[in-house]
Amino acid sequence: MDGKIAQVTLVVKSQKAALDFYTRQVGFEVKTDFQTPGGYRWVTVGPKGQELELALWEVGSATDPEQRAWSKDWTPGKSPPILIRVSDCRSTYQELSSRGVEFPQVPKEYPWGIAATFRDPDGNLFSLSQPPAWQPPK
Numbered sequence: 001m002d003g004k005i006a007q008v009t010l011v012v013k014s015q016k017a018a019l020d021f022y023t024r025q026v027g028f029e030v031k032t033d034f035q036t037p038g039g040y041r042w043v044t045v046g047p048k049g050q051e052l053e054l055a056l057w058e059v060g061s062a063t064d065p066e067q068r069a070w071s072k073d074w075t076p077g078k079s080p081p082i083l084i085r086v087s088d089c090r091s092t093y094q095e096l097s098s099r100g101v102e103f104p105q106v107p108k109e110y111p112w113g114i115a116a117t118f119r120d121p122d123g124n125l126f127s128l129s130q131p132p133a134w135q136p137p138k
Contacts, residue, residue: 007044007053008082011074012122015043015058021120022054025099038063047084054082077123089114089130 012018022028022045031053032044040063044053059076062068086092090107093116097103105117107128114130 004051006051007055009055009057010082010120010124011076011078012056012058012120012124013076015041015056015061017121018056018058019043019045022056025101026096027099028054036063077119077125079124081117081125081127083127083129086128086130089116089128092116092128 010018019030019033023030027048028045029048030043031046032042035041040061041058043056045056046053057071057074059074062071093103093107096118101118103116103118104125105115105127107114107116111132113132116128117125118128119125
């Protein structure tokens with residue numbers, strides 16, 4: 001396969017609340033935000049300067065009957081953490097904590113690097129991962 005992962009869907013309770021959290025507290029930028037004439041809103045956010053987007057999919061927002069059927073079991077906060085590689089985990093932890101981001105796991109050193117985990121208001125998890133000094137960031 002020749003492809004590139006460009007977007008990950010994140011199930012949220014409220015697009016408005018999620019958009020506020022990711023832009024104001026985490027510091028992501030809005031990549032896409034449009035609403036169809038039928039009322040369905042498509043919103044994506046992501047780290048500045050990167051192509052990867054998180055699609056903020058609101059529970060129950062599907063307007064197409066087929067989409068409603070295959071998304072009926074999607075719930076917020078039930079996926080494994082999404083990994084964000086950072087150059088300084090402790091500094092990023094301090095920055096996000098000062099903005100009110102909740103960390104169930106504070107920075108901890110492991111043989112493979114330093115990691116900390118935060119959660120969004122819907123319970124979705126993100127792990128900040130700093131490679132060890134002997135392994136340069138990618």
